[in-house]
Amino acid sequence: MLNQRPITTMKIFDAEAILASGSALSVAIDLREIANNGYFALHYITTGTGTTKFEYLYAPEKDGTYIEPAGATDIGATLAAGSGIKSFSPELGAFMKIKASEDGTAQAIVVTAWIHIQ
Numbered sequence: 001m002l003n004q005r006p007i008t009t010m011k012i013f014d015a016e017a018i019l020a021s022g023s024a025l026s027v028a029i030d031l032r033e034i035a036n037n038g039y040f041a042l043h044y045i046t047t048g049t050g051t052t053k054f055e056y057l058y059a060p061e062k063d064g065t066y067i068e069p070a071g072a073t074d075i076g077a078t079l080a081a082g083s084g085i086k087s088f089s090p091e092l093g094a095f096m097k098i099k100a101s102e103d104g105t106a107q108a109i110v111v112t113a114w115i116h117i118q
Contacts, residue, residue, distance in 0.1 A: 005118055008034040012098050013044075017078040020050060020108055028062045029115065032094055037118045041091060042098065044073050044113040045083040051104035052111060053077040054086070058074035058093035066097045075102060 012026035046052045054075035057066035069091045075098070076086045090096065100111045 004038050007100075007116055007118045009114055009116050010015075011112075011114050013100060013111045016100065016111045017051075018050075018102050018109050018111060020102050021100055021105045024064070024111070025057075025115075026098040026100075026109045026115075027098045028059070029095055029098075029117075030062065030094070031117070034117050038086075038089070039116075039118040041085055041087045041116040042113060043083075043085045043116065044111065046079065046081050046085075046109050046111050048081055048102075048107055048109035050102040050107035050109040051077075051107060052079040053100075053101045053103035053108050054079075054113070055098055055099050056088070056090050057097045058091070059097075062095050064095065066095075069093070077092075078093075081109070
């Protein structure tokens with residue numbers, strides 16, 4: 001097939017336990033070479049009785065300070081235990097981290113997730 005770009009898939013959380021009202025950050029994802037078309041999807045599996053929120057953060061350098069862009073939309077929020085795939089359209093950036101949070105302030109969760117980028 002002509003003019004197709006490969007999809008990069010990275011496991012970013014592997015059975016990550018997150019306490020009630022807690023959060024976890026993925027490793028830094030270097031977008032400078034892999035996000036040629038700007039398509040993003042998050043495939044997640046969550047267990048536990050809490051609810052999950054996913055959001056993305058950017059930094060200009062791999063070891064920089066990661067912040068949520070102004071006006072950014074959460075990848076998903078108040079997600080009950082289960083699995084799914086969420087497409088999202090982030091702003092342009094060099095390095096990204098995904099933040100997973102227990103946003104129901106009630107119970108712990110366990111998160112496994114992959115990011116797909118093209």
